Amino acid sequence: MSPRDNGAVTSPDVHAEEPDLAALGALLADRTRAGICLALLDGRAWTASEVAALAGVAPSTATSHLNRLVDGGLLAQERRGRHRFVRLADPGIAEMIEALAARAPRRLVPVRSLTAARRHRAVGFARVCYDHLGGSLAVAITDGMTTRGLLSWESGPALTASGGAWLTGLGIAGEGVAAAGRWHVRTCMDWTEGRLHLAGAVAAAVFHRALEASWLVHGDGSRVVRLTDRGRDAFKHHLGLADEVLTVG
Amino acid sequence: MSPRDNGAVTSPDVHAEEPDLAALGALLADRTRAGICLALLDGRAWTASEVAALAGVAPSTATSHLNRLVDGGLLAQERRGRHRFVRLADPGIAEMIEALAARAPRRLVPVRSLTAARRHRAVGFARVCYDHLGGSLAVAITDGMTTRGLLSWESGPALTASGGAWLTGLGIAGEGVAAAGRWHVRTCMDWTEGRLHLAGAVAAAVFHRALEASWLVHGDGSRVVRLTDRGRDAFKHHLGLADEVLTVG
DNA sequence: GCGACACTTCGACGGCCGGCGAAACGTCCC
């Protein structure tokens, strides 16, 4: 702080920056906090009470966890009246968490009821992945786009010219982006499939369009997404997907 | 285990898999373990003693940490005689750790000596990033390749046709890969610069070539890389890099 | 304004985890 030290060898005023990997790890090191982050992958803003109920802890405990996650930059919050809404801070955080989940070891959890088993299969089939679609359906869509020549994987994922036309045919207009190649294409490691599915602006636009056209509908208040009959027909028609990949495992 | 339960509603034999994000986080949540992972980003295989010395802990403590990291799948080990060599399990782990480090909060560490300060600047300038180059030099190289039209960023990073020719001109032959576009191009978030640098097979090949031609030489047994005079000339000639980006900050 | 509600603060308790040294084990070199 003070400039009185004029350069001694062991000056305590000289500091260097280092990434505090341990601090980030500690944020995720608790099962309750990890569960919160995973749940928030649905992109919604949750209230503190909802978080507490989902995590199965007392409200006071949830408050403490949310404080740490917000301070650590993983979560963003918004206070409205007597409610505290929290969500993932930005899409990059969501991507990071999905990537981590894909590499994390598996844990066996007992299934308590038939509906829980159903829901688990549904999550593996189709779920919200922050702003786009995840699950085996998302992988199938990615595969379908590849075999139809809409996606090219030479030197990284990219939309082809016919891919751009395909998007236009779906009624998706590039906001301020003219050339087809300029679409933002990324991939996301799917933690149920262990394979890549499409992410980025293109995936988000397709997902948004599918919700709009009721090909997909949000499930039971979680990140589960349901495929409608209309959606089944649409994916068959637009991508030539087979029946096998269009049904819940 | 036993098949005596024939399907009661609350059968305890039914399990589902979930990613154990907390277990992975716990592996990185300790400052000593995080430091070990960061050090191993240089891609080398370290002995347990080296790890203990670097982390500043007793050998017995290092053993315990290495056991946990190996069990968790982050590290691979090889026993040779009375030595235990450890390294990052695979390139994907290295990528994950770099990505995490880029998003982790910063920590101020006191600089104890002038040589430590020098080394810190050297790490920011050029360092090994598992199998390719990181630091401001790597970012400058990526920028140079972009302005020369060797890299295209439309819909994700990709090598252009002239980029493939450029590699051939450097004496880098694609092993079993014919078309220039087929090179594996990825990006890696540089945690000192906060920007992307080139990763993947192309980056690894260029780095390997630069070491071979003595443009770059390994530093003082850490991940520091030093740029030689010959290397300075080469990067000026092949990429038109300016003097400013070719000197240690 | 008066309950109901959402959230927060505080203190206490319990468990886990990282640290070490001492001793044991195995390998290498002379």
Next chain:
DNA sequence: GGGACGTTTCGCCGGCCGTCGAAGTGTCGC
């Protein structure tokens, strides 16, 4: 074979952290 060396096991200690309930603060609705 003997001694040095690298690594491991074990037991112990100290501190941090997650949990809760109870009490407090602020907001909404009637």
